[in-house]
Amino acid sequence: MLLCVVNIIHAQHVDPSQNRSVTCRPFGACEPCPLDALHEPFCHPFGNRQLMHCSNTTIPTPRPDEPYPISPPPGALGETPAWQPCGRVPAQERADFYEFVACNLFFATVAIAVSLFRSRRIEANQARRLAVRIGLVRGGG
Incomplete structure (x- = not known):
């Protein structure tokens, strides 16, 4: 039990020296939502959705002794597919x-x-x- 609590606390710990952000970019064209997904927020207001590829970009905060911090290139940490609403x-x-x-x-x-x-x-x-x-x-x- 204690091991689970430690893992949860460790997973929720955010390193203050790093700014975490997610960058998403469109991938593909707008397409109609399937009937089983029409209730999802990304299908509103027109019933269409567009595939997005999101990557978690970690940008370290510069330290006084490091004038030029090295950050990993976008997409190096893996991409996650997501949907966004789109027009008609x-x-x-x-x-x-x-x-x-x-x-x-x-x-x-x-x-x-x-x-x-x-x-x-x-x-x-x-x-x-x-x-x-x-x-x-x-x-x-």
């Missing part, structure tokens, strides 16, 4: 736009066709009533 995917947005336009054209065509059919039918009924009213139609009996 242009190809997906373009496809959605054309789908929207196609649906609107379909609905407009159907509405115009129904309107033309209805107006012609009403016009024919009115012409028939007028013909009956002025006596152009002779009775069949």
Whole structure:
């Protein structure tokens, strides 16, 4: 038990002579989030994510006796993949736009066709009533 506590304390100990920071850089393009990850914070607000490679860079604080401290190059300590939210995917947005336009054209065509059919039918009924009213139609009996 004591060994576990010592390991935990040692793992949490931060050397004050070193500034720890993480540097991340984009790796790859924006892509849609899978359905099982849509609730994750990196999928908000547009439902897209971008892969990041993060490296832990340790920068030693310069000591008075060392004018030029030597720091390890970025990526020397290993890289960790991570995700970041990103904007919209242009190809997906373009496809959605054309789908929207196609649906609107379909609905407009159907509405115009129904309107033309209805107006012609009403016009024919009115012409028939007028013909009956002025006596152009002779009775069949």
